[in-house]
Amino acid sequence: MIRILHSVSNMDRAGIETMLMNYYRHIDRDIIQFDFLCNKTKPGAYDDEIKQMGGRIFHSPGLNPVKYSKYLTYMKEIFDTYPEYKILEAHNGALGVYALYAAKMNCIPHRIFHAHGASITKDWKLPIKLVCKRLLPYNMNIHYSCGVAAAECYFGKKVVEKEDFTLIPNAIEVDRFIFNTAIRNKIREMYCLEGKRVIGHVGRFMAQKNHAFVLEVFAEIYKKDKDMCLVLLGDGELFSEMKQKAVNLSIEEAVKFIGNVSNVNEWYQAFDLFILPSIWEGLPVVGVEAQTSDLPCIFSSSITKEIAITDKTKFIDLNEPIDTWVTEIQKSLTNTIRKNNEALITKCGYNIKNEAKKLEERYIKLYGGANENRNINTSVHK
CATH class of the missing domain: 3.40.50.2000 (Glycogen Phosphorylase B;)
Known part of the structure; x- marks a missing residue:
């Protein structure tokens, strides 16, 4: 062997x-x-x-x-x-x-x-x-x-x-991440997300992943729309610090810190948009997973353009004003149709x-x- x-x-x-x-x-x-x-x-x-x-x-x-x-x-x-x-x-x-x-x-x-x-x-x-x-x-x-x-x-x-x-x-295991309405409804019901528009992020709580920026962007979005919700999956050394930051920004009621879970694939179904404003990445597997679920994705321009698989991806420079991020997220959230991306993901080698x-x-x-x-x-x- x-x-x-x-x-x-x-x-x-x-x-x-x-x-x-x-x-x-x-x-x-x-x-x-x-x-x-x-x-x-x-x-x-x-x-x-x-x-x-x-x-x-x-x-x-x-x-x-x-x-x-x-x-x-x-x-x-x-x-x-x-x-x-x-x-x-x-x-x-x-x-x-x-x-x-x-x-x-x-x-x-x-x-x-x-x-x-x-x-x-x-x-x-x-x-x-x-x-x-x-x-x-x-x-x-x-x-x-x-x-x-x-x-x-x-x-x-x-x-x-x-x-x-x-x-x-x-x-990735493509079939696990293909959009599924039944799974979406199950997760949203379990976590009281019905009627909410959900921004999701998956990543270890470390400086590279830029959670502080995610929270700051979301705080601005939440001021304009109280039906918004932010879901953060993952754990790490900055977990407690980011929970306190959510309190400081007065958005703690609209942010769910889920931690590490074994059903990340199901959570993608419940999201309406995926955000990844990392300071740097290689080629993030979470970006592949999110696009397999046909989510609109907002990436920082620090992330390689190689990750762009679908036409629902956008890249924004981290030096851009937060208002730019808010505007692009709001535009992307209007794209609510989700389709089966198995053929595309397979063709791209994932x-x-x-x-x-x-x-x-x-x-x-x-x-x-x-x-x-x-x-x-x-x-x-x-």
């Missing part, structure tokens, strides 16, 4: 992790298994499902320079204990170099860096991330990316111009049933080309 070791933060419900689970559920697990190297000790929402499907979960000492020697020792133990690993795939942004370097030192032949973001988060770790980013080319030998913008961010323009990377779409088969073939080809002693050098595979 082919086993792929994926380096992640932890397997909670977030964009990268959801993408991985979409592929994991649809690959042939008699041939390929996914294992997860989690760099946080916190249990993930997907842990039980992973174990049920036969996957392993490891918890490293963490991506902390102080624990670097412990991390390398831990990784050596994994590779010594499980010599079947020939492919490691890092999803940790620039910090993915930790896993890639450890794999290189242990002669793992195929070291994939999977680019998910079109920018690097500017937090206190930024100096460390910039150093790690410079080291990536020396430790990865296969380039995967969710989109062109993310590839350019991590691999550079030359790699993109040469098309020296593999595009792995953020594919149907997991098709894309999982392609990824299977790539892994099989890589694994079959790996030397048993691991001491081989591989070029980037397309």
Whole structure:
């Protein structure tokens, strides 16, 4: 059996992790298994499902320079204990170099860096991330990316111009997200949303997702229309702070903080518009999901235009006045007809049933080309 070791933060419900689970559920697990190297000790929402499907979960000492020697020792133990690993795939942004370097030192032949973001988060770790980013080319030998913008961010323009990377779409289970009136009515009744126009957002409560801006925009909309409601799905470090901000803006009665849920697909049916004013993204899977449900979508212009699948998408610069956002949202809310987008989403390469088969073939080809002693050098595979 082919086993792929994926380096992640932890397997909670977030964009990268959801993408991985979409592929994991649809690959042939008699041939390929996914294992997860989690760099946080916190249990993930997907842990039980992973174990049920036969996957392993490891918890490293963490991506902390102080624990670097412990991390390398831990990784050596994994590779010594499980010599079947020939492919490691890092999803940790620039910090993915930790896993890639450890794999290189242990002669793992195929070291994939999977680019998910079109920018690097500017937090206190930024100096460390910039150093790690410079080291990536020396430790990865296969380039995967969710989109062109993310590839350019991590691999550079030359790699993109040469098309020296593999595009792995953020594919989804399309049939779960197709608009369904019965599901829409069920969710809206359960949460007292009948007669409301609902703006929805799905994302982890972190600075990148720009929840503060979402609340400020909604506050202006709510002043003009008390039948509006904002629904926020997700959890994270800024959750409590954003709840307090809603109180400060006097919109707490019109904002629902739902938290992490397993039925995100049903919530899209209940929304009337999807908003994602992120400061940066790669190619957000939530954008694919929302468009599969045929929702009007308002994205920040910081998000790659690659995400535009339907004609209901609009991009607005974050430097534009809030009034501009309000006006465009009000216009988009007049588009109330929802249709079945399965054919369009599939044509654009986001149907997991098709894309999982392609990824299977790539892994099989890589694994079959790996030397048993691991001491081989591989070029980037397309």
